[in-house]
Amino acid sequence: MKISKSAVIAAGLAAALAGAVYMKTSPPPAGTQAAAASADPQAPLQAELQNILANYRKIIVLLADEQAMAEPDRKAAGQVGQVLFHENVERLGKVRQLLAALQQGPAAQRDTAYDLLLAYIESATDLFDADRLAFREVLVEMQLQAAANQTLPGIKLHKRVSEDLAALEDIERQYDKELSGIFARFDQRAIVPKRERWEDYVAHLKKLFTRDQIMKDYGVIVPYPVKPGAADSAEIFGKSLPPKTVVLTFDDGPHATYTDEVAAILKQYGVPGVFFQVGKNLGEVNAQGKEALGKQAAASRRLLDGGNVLANHSYSHALLSKEQGDQLYGEIAQADKLLKAVDARRSALFRFPYGAHNAEGLEVLNKLGLRSVMWNIDSLDWADPVPSSIANRVLGSLEKEQRGIILFHDIHERTVKTLPLVLDKLIADGYSFATWDGNDFTVAKAGRPEPDKVAISTGYANSYAVVIGINDYQKWPKLQYAVPDAKAIRDTLVSRFGFDSTRVFTLTNGEATRNNILAVFHDKLGEARLKKDDRIFVFFAGHGATRQLSSGRSLGYIIPVDSDPQQVSVDAIPMTDLQNIAESLSSKHVLFVMDACYSGLGLTRGGGTSAFLRDNARRIGRQMLTAGGADQMVADGGPNGHSVFTWTLLQALGGKADLNGDGMITATELAAYVAPAVASVSQQTPAFGSLPGSEGGEFVFQLPVETEFLSGGSPQLSPEAIALNSKLDSGRQQQADGNSVAVKNLQGEVQKLAAPKPVDASNRQLAQRANDRGLQLYKEKQYAQAEAAFTEALKYRPDFGLAANNLGFVYFKQDKFAEAARWFENTIQIDASRAIAYLNLGDARQRQGDQDKARKAYTSFLELAPNHPSAPYVREQLKKLG
Incomplete structure (x- = not known):
């Protein structure tokens, strides 16, 4: 779009942008100082607005015919235009100071002054629609100050200014597209566009100012063209750069x-x-x-x-x-x-x-x-x-x-x-x-680097799981955590990662006999008629054992519920059998996670590759993550009835193991988070590696999009869990070396695991990831960090109602009720049908002591969600409010 074709191009908005003071200004036009001395509190503001408008109009005149101007004229006009612009930057600073002073004065005087100023911006008969664009930043400043005023006049002012700003957006679009239709949607706003043509507006301004006079007033007279080559050769202009x-x-x-x-x-x-x-x-x-x-x-x-x-x-x-x-x-x-x-x-x-x-x-x-x-x-x-x-x-x-x-x-x-x-x-x-x-x-x-630009997908057809947990052994010591561990893993696979519950085969306690375990692999998975694009996740929580072979090599076993300690080689299941099972399965990827004593045993290392995601869809993967080494006991005593290893695994699958922030958790990332974290808080050193038959493929979990609107019913972790998570995160960071971490392989040797490189992401994806990170931090009561994460999400995506609500609730949890209320109101403005935001707003207003606004918010909540689980609570609050 050419400058001569759009009001917004003329830089009226530019004349009022917020920023630092850059330069000395010319003396204010006649009348400004007198106005400032007036007893009328809005007179100095009115004078500054008129000065801003004058410079705005001059910039339009300077640049109105940009394309037709000779290069020296265009350059000189641009220089003067920038001077005008920077003058208005200073003037906006004065406007801020005057508005702030007005806020400190008597309420009646302040409200009257605001009404007069807005009446001028909205309906002054000598203003064109394009003129009003000069006052955008003034309106933004008034909106910010009104937001801090929780009185009824302040709220009304905020609404009025917000509607005026919305009208300016449509005026911009009108001039941008040179539309001529009637703006019916402006009927309820104070600013009513007149549908003026841009050319008519510029013609009007040229009657007020001339380019030559403006430039002359600022000490610039364009000289006659100089001969080519006369420019100072020491200066760099960019014309000698190579092509393109x-x-x-x-x-x-x-x-x-x-x-x-x-x-x-x-x-x-x-x-x-x-x-x-x-x-x-x-x-x-x-x-x-x-x-x-x-x-x-x-x-x-x-x-x-x-x-x-x-x-x-x-x-x-x-x-x-x-x-x-x-x-x-x-x-x-x-x-x-x-x-x-x-x-x-x-x-x-x-x-x-x-x-x-x-x-x-x-x-x-x-x-x-x-x-x-x-x-x-x-x-x-x-x-x-x-x-x-x-x-x-x-x-x-x-x-x-x-x-x-x-x-x-x-x-x-x-x-x-x-x-x-x-x-x-x-x-x-x-x-x-x-x-x-x-x-x-x-x-x-030469441009953007070459990492993967395509969104990565897991590419799986069907997802299967075998989940085994044994507490009540017949002849081995009983355990406390294995069954809760198995149930939690099953629930996570189904509810978080979308595994079909009919394809998750679960065996606990007496069901987990040797025959039943092997039958799941040989019969259940065999009957499933696995496809080449399927995946299988195997989790075992229970006892493990080691037997020394005559060759001197150690062989590990997982212990079924009916195994005899004296007959391990006969009725336990050797890890080599798991190798063979994994290699025989026709699915694309298989991941074994073994939370058992002595589980890092006797496995032959398979070939690997660092091309984790790029060609993952076409490579077979057979991998195993174990809770400890061949001579280590697994630590129980984690939060919520889990072992330390499984608790850490659950936190990893909750999102912490997405080390490169691409919305995916590979088996390598899982190990890179879990192994050093567990090792830092226990005597275990988890091991990870590939099994025979693997071609370097990676088992991948695709993280779901979090949609939780935080409220009073949102769960948080116990003090015990928060304390352990803090230790886990700290321990992992201490052992990390850049983007890699040292982890034992399945033979007990140290290897370096590196997380896959990040892939390109849109602002929408980045906003979602920041929101999801904020939810993790909220659950751990890390409110300052959660606040920063939700703020980041809104920087990427200002209309992200989910993050707006969640940011408000983090403020609420920190007893910052006014700030919380404003963000809940922002949420409602983004999505007026979001019931939970009204509930949160009611709570915030009630804590502020504003019963009328609390009552109104609670009532709106019940109108939108009368059968919501929180409805009884809200009705009780309304009874208390009377």
Whole structure:
């Protein structure tokens, strides 16, 4: 979309974006100071809004005919437009301060002032629809402050502002698509669009301002064109790069939020960026020349650690073409000093704010050993808040140039949204991405790395399981934990991983005779007519034994319920028989998990491969994970009536063993989590390996999508279980070596197990995984970590109602009831039919002491879910509220 074709392109929104203060501003227009001194509390705010609108309109006029402008005019107009934009950044800061002061005043005065301001934005007769887009960030700030005000007027204000913001979204889309239909859905909103044509709006503005006058007012007169080759050869513009090569550059940061988000996207795509940073955002230099870094400097260090380049963009983002002497030198030198304080690895690159400089500025760079870097592809992301439009501009320019330095800014949300659109296309078109090597721009990576880009699937047809647990032995010591272990494993296979209960063959206590165990394998599985794409999971919890053979080799046995200790070689089941059974089964993958004393015995190691997931669907897998070595007793005494090994196995299958975060748990990952964790809290050293007949295939569990909306009925672990889990996680981390961990193989030798590499994931998948991680942490009462996980989920997916509710409930559990109530309200706004959110909201409001809102929320819950298990509780609460 061209700037001349969309109101949003004109950058009215850009004029009001939140951010740091970058530069000195021109004196405020006449009347502003007088308004500020007025006794009317909303007068200073009104004046700032009018100033913001004036700059917004001027930017539109400057860039309205961008495509028809000559290059020098376009460059000069862009410089002045950025000055206007940065002035409005400062003005928004003043608006925040004025709104905050208003909040501290008398309630009646505050409410009247807000009403007058909103009436102006919503219905002033001299405003066009496009004008109202200039006030988006003002409305956002009012919305945030209203959210903190729990009074009835505050709630009404929040609703009113939210509706106005929703209307602005539709106005944006209207101009973006040049629609002319009637917006019936605006009928209930204060802002009623007038269906104005963009061309009419621009024509109106051109009667108010002229481009030449605006530029002149800001000290810019475009000179006559200069002869080719007259530009300073020391500056880098990007036109000398190899064909189909680009440099991604980002100005004006670091930003408290968006810099890290930009860096995360670059990391996801495997490409580097050069970040030209404003010194004032990093910290300050005092009169004695001593630098003091601020909290945002940490983002700069993370950029460097991520393989990006830090560069200088002056101290305060001043217009350096108008500076000279000590002021000019200080703007460049102080920023460089702060960058060195961040990290000595900072580059010697410099970019003049607005691309504007004088001869003295270039001399200062030469004196300081810095080099000027310009650009030849301007995204105009500071002026255009529509991501698709920004992307089209960049790609269209590159189609002509075929190479270059791209100018972005890491202080805008829209840049975050634009980057994937640009990178997907550039990578698909075969572009390479260059970075600064200290002397020149050289290619670092040619696009995204090559790991698997396709979502991995288990690919199984049918899933079978044999689950055996024996406590009540006839002639061996009785056990306490084996049967509960077996039942828990069976329930997990059926309820969590979708195993058909008719295909899970369970034998406990007296059922687990030698004949019955062998019959399950030979008869039950034989009758099942296994297919080549089936899988079989085998779990045994009970006694094990070892017998020394005449050859000196030890042979392990699992002990059926009817075995005689004096006849182990006759009526127990040797592990070699399990080998033979596994090799004879026609299924694709078989995994044995043996929670028995002396279970790591007598097995021949099969051949393996590191290509775990890529070709897993076509490789046979026969694997075994055992609870301990040949001379070790298995530790009972875990939480909830389980052995330590099986408890750890259950936690692993609950999601902890998804070590690479791809939504899958392979047998290798299972062993890599379970073995070191168990070894850290017991005298056991679990073993893992492949059996004869294996071709390197992996048994894979596909984790289900968690859909639990946390509420007062959500279960949490006991103190005993939480304490053990903490030890297990800590013990595993201590034994991990990067992405690998040392585990005994089935012959007792140490081997290194490495988790499969992560696969590409969409934001939706990343959000789900973060939510699932939050649920695990919630169950362990790790509320701060759970809060961070749910927050991460919402960063990936702002409309994720599940994560919004769960974040609210974590706040609730920490007695932060106001915060909890706001997130439950967000959940309801995302999904108004979600009954549990009304229940949670009622509880939060009741704990706040707001009985009316609690009553309303509880009533809504019962209307939506009158037969919910919590309905009796809610009715009881309503009785108490009266």
